[in-house]
Amino acid sequence: MRRALVVVLGALALPAAASAHATLRSTTPHFGTEMQSAPREVRLRFDQRVTILPGAIRVLNGVGTNLAGPARVEGSSVVASVRAGKLGAYTVRWTAVSADSHVVSGVWTYGVRIPAPSVNAAFGAGGPTATEHFVRWLWFLGMALAVGALGFRLVCLRGLEVPRALERRITAAAGLGAIVSLQAGIAAFSLRSEDALQLPFDRFLYGDLSPMAATRFGHAFVVMTLGFAFVLALIFLSWLLDRVDLLVPAFVLALGLLAGLSFSGHDAFDAGSSWLTEMADWVHLAAASLWIGGLATMALLLWSGAPQLRRQAFARFSRFATVLVALVLVAGTYLAIVRLPELRDLWSQGYGQVLLVKLGLVSFALLWGAFHNFVVKPALTRGDEGFLKRIGRSLVGESLVGMAVLLAAAVLVDSKPPPQPAPQPTSAALVR
Amino acid sequence: MVHWLFAAGILLVGLCLACEAIVGSEVWGMRRWRAYLWPGLAFALGVALWPVMALFTNSAIHMYAHGSWAEVLMLAGAAELGLVHGRLHSPLWRLTWPLAFAVTGAAFIIHEQNPWFFARSAFLHHLLGWTFLVSALVPLALVWRPRSLALRSGFAAVMVVVSVMLFADRDVAPVFGHLSPQAGVQHR
Numbered sequence: 191m192r193r194a195l196v197v198v199l200g201a202l203a204l205p206a207a208a209s210a211h212a213t214l215r216s217t218t219p220h221f222g223t224e225m226q227s228a229p230r231e232v233r234l235r236f237d238q239r240v241t242i243l244p245g246a247i248r249v250l251n252g253v254g255t256n257l258a259g260p261a262r263v264e265g266s267s268v269v270a271s272v273r274a275g276k277l278g279a280y281t282v283r284w285t286a287v288s289a290d291s292h293v294v295s296g297v298w299t300y301g302v303r304i305p306a307p308s309v310n311a312a313f314g315a316g317g318p319t320a321t322e323h324f325v326r327w328l329w330f331l332g333m334a335l336a337v338g339a340l341g342f343r344l345v346c347l348r349g350l351e352v353p354r355a356l357e358r359r360i361t362a363a364a365g366l367g368a369i370v371s372l373q374a375g376i377a378a379f380s381l382r383s384e385d386a387l388q389l390p391f392d393r394f395l396y397g398d399l400s401p402m403a404a405t406r407f408g409h410a411f412v413v414m415t416l417g418f419a420f421v422l423a424l425i426f427l428s429w430l431l432d433r434v435d436l437l438v439p440a441f442v443l444a445l446g447l448l449a450g451l452s453f454s455g456h457d458a459f460d461a462g463s464s465w466l467t468e469m470a471d472w473v474h475l476a477a478a479s480l481w482i483g484g485l486a487t488m489a490l491l492l493w494s495g496a497p498q499l500r501r502q503a504f505a506r507f508s509r510f511a512t513v514l515v516a517l518v519l520v521a522g523t524y525l526a527i528v529r530l531p532e533l534r535d536l537w538s539q540g541y542g543q544v545l546l547v548k549l550g551l552v553s554f555a556l557l558w559g560a561f562h563n564f565v566v567k568p569a570l571t572r573g574d575e576g577f578l579k580r581i582g583r584s585l586v587g588e589s590l591v592g593m594a595v596l597l598a599a600a601v602l603v604d605s606k607p608p609p610q611p612a613p614q615p616t617s618a619a620l621v622r
Numbered sequence: 623m624v625h626w627l628f629a630a631g632i633l634l635v636g637l638c639l640a641c642e643a644i645v646g647s648e649v650w651g652m653r654r655w656r657a658y659l660w661p662g663l664a665f666a667l668g669v670a671l672w673p674v675m676a677l678f679t680n681s682a683i684h685m686y687a688h689g690s691w692a693e694v695l696m697l698a699g700a701a702e703l704g705l706v707h708g709r710l711h712s713p714l715w716r717l718t719w720p721l722a723f724a725v726t727g728a729a730f731i732i733h734e735q736n737p738w739f740f741a742r743s744a745f746l747h748h749l750l751g752w753t754f755l756v757s758a759l760v761p762l763a764l765v766w767r768p769r770s771l772a773l774r775s776g777f778a779a780v781m782v783v784v785s786v787m788l789f790a791d792r793d794v795a796p797v798f799g800h801l802s803p804q805a806g807v808q809h810r
Contacts, residue, residue, distance in 0.1 A: 419672035
């Protein structure tokens with residue numbers, strides 16, 4: 191009986207392959223290729239026969255001139271000849287009617303004797319908008335809430351008798367953070383793709399997002415989506431089974447997932463980037479998320495949920511936050527030096543101006559935190575109960591400033607840093 | 623392939639529900655792990671839908687459809703697990719099932735823009751969508767009549783029927799002998 195069950199389950203789990211919707215299987219030139227000579231034709235291979243509309247393939251040079259001739263169907267491929275182009279970056283935009291009558295579209299880039307630009311820098315892409323800044327902020331807030339709530343529970347409340355109601359609220363906050371991270375990640379990926387594809391919404395819905403998924407940002411989106419779904423599952427199981435130890439892998443995983451943004455942003459790509467800038471960016475983001483998310487958890491959940499733990503939790507968080515703030519400052523200063531070659535870039539460049547706003551907000555938050563650390567903490571140690579009652583609102587205020595810092599960070603991430611100075615030629619090169 | 627894997631999972635959920643309906647919850651729950659079987663499977667299927675959502679990016683609308691199914695299936699499975707384990711007490715948490723059915727049905731209908739008889743895939747997408755939407759009434763009624771044998775059998779039957787439809791889902795296969803000339807070469 192048991193053997194028969196195994197056979198049935200195996201047969202169900204390993205079926206033969208079924209076909210899928212019309213999908214672009216491969217392209218020539220390939221996504222993001224650097225070619226040594228200009229291609230004579232562009233070819234798209236689909237998994238089934240498609241029909242084409244006028245202008246099915248457009249190959250745009252750096253000023254938007256279309257170099258592609260009329261497209262034709264060859265079996266399940268669509269082909270267009272291309273006029274010889276010079277050295278430069280090229281954008282291919284295509285449209286086809288798939289077998290099931292959906293109009294599918296896509297975009298990719300290639301370079302002739304230069305590296306291909308990222309697909310979100312394709313010709314016609316407009317760059318980040320205010321909506322993208324807002325979504326990126328939500329993404330930061332979600333991650334800060336997930337990481338901060340988990341970190342606060344595991345570090346600052348370790349070994350304390352945590353009331354069940356507070357335990358539930360902290361778990362719920364971490365779960366909410368993971369859900370917001372998932373939704374904001376999907377929205378951020380969609381907005382980037384929409385910008386690259388430059389299609390009206392109804393056609394964007396059938397747009398091929400795979401070239402965007404093949405970018406570093408796309409890889410980060412895939413890994414972070416899967417990771418945060420798993421974090422959410424772990425948080426749920428921790429709540430269901432009353433097992434705080436399950437929060438440990440959730441915390442470690444969530445902390446590691448923050449690296450997805452560091453490895454796909456400025457500090458991974460721009461001139462001057464190295465593994466050190468990527469690590470510094472991750473440390474900066476992770477420490478800031480722990481600080482702001484932990485503070486919000488303490489202010490909004492613990493202060494009203496477990497008054498008996500206020501004194502101990504506050505003292506522990508003060509020590510923890512001191513380490514986190516030090517990490518934020520060291521990593522942030524290093525990254526600012528790498529990104530801004532000249533001091534005047536701080537006020538003359540858009541990136542520098544946003545950084546100045548962020549620095550102002552961080553300074554404000556630090557002063558507020560210093561007040562808590564140097565004035566409130568000693569008073570609490572002396573047993574001043576009046577402070578304990580009044581300080582809750584002050585903690586909420588500091589959390590709000592922290593959230594404003596994350597908004598500035600979101601705008602900064604979507605801004606373009608000033609160009610790095612060209613390297614000076616060596617004396618040997620000059621002699622030659 | 624992916625449709626078939628999820629069809630297998632949903633079929634197992636349906637068979638467990640059918641067994642529970644036939645023998646009754648008391649007998650079914652005599653071994654503790656059995657009570658967790660189908661809610662846990664539903665939750666796991668929800669988690670497993672995330673890779674489908676994130677890795678199949680050949681169109682935005684399919685990504686959103688798979689994402690919405692992942693979320694509602696995780697939610698419904700989690701609520702059922704919470705009720706089974708005693709962490710949740712209100713039977714109103716079972717409203718997550720009609721919600722999941724309604725969202726799933728709407729997503730099927732919205733992301734299929736071809737008419738019913740265009741091809742088998744289109745036909746089954748419409749059929750799956752309307753089956754989910756109409757049968758959302760079954761788990762909705764179960765919230766207030768949890769011991770009704772007819773409703774519990776109906777819930778199991780919906781799952782089994784849905785799994786059969788998913789097994790039969792193929793993009794360019796003919797439906798009732800009709801196939802659009804645009805659908806290309808048949809795969810068998």
